[in-house]
Amino acid sequence: MPIYCKRLHKKADTDDGYRIFVEKEWPNEVEEVRADIHEWVDGVAPSKELQKALDEEPKKFDSFKEAYKAELEQDELKREELQRLKEIVRMQDKDVTLVFSSEDVKRNHAWVLKEILDQQPAHPKE
Template identity: 45%
Template sequence: MPVQIKRAYEKADKKDGMRILVDRIWPRGVSKEEAELDEWLKEVGPSKELRKWFNHDANKYEQFKKKYKQELKENSTQQEELEKLKEWTKEHNKNLTLIFGAKEEKYNQAAVLKEILDHQ
């Protein structure tokens, strides 16, 4: 089973497995109770500068993906949180869901993280 991604505004489901928010910013209008998260890895998200540059523009997605992966390699805090994600992915046999707040469901950091986790 591959790692799943899901918007924070969608209802939690038992099939989600471990639910991990991978945004630096808490999703607007979602309470902690509604989110039903197991973990929040703020620091694994892209830097503020990269996030603002990308702005969920589908035309910039391939560039964003490269820049974000580079950030994950170079920033020790992001690296540590990515390692946690990798460990949980193994521990839970990929039965986990990366939660994100963006409206754009296809082109976002959760999709990049999913790709990394699915290919480890």
């Protein structure tokens, strides 16, 4: 099934499929009920330091991407949460949308997660 990325502030749509929020904190300006989130996997969000570096220099997205992937591999909790996210995605029989709150809709960690998830084998049909 395809994996998409979508900003939390955009209206949920039935085409989104299973919506997974991948941020550490919930933005105050968005009501959880209206966001139509099925899962919240906050443990895969980048560290504050890494996120701050990206916010300050969004043009350095490639270096953020490499540092974030390293963080996901080296931090035990993040590694476990990434594995949990992979399992959630693998078990879906419909499209999955990774929901993020970043204002930059193309350069954020959700797209890195999508890249990682796209590389995993699909769930075998029974």
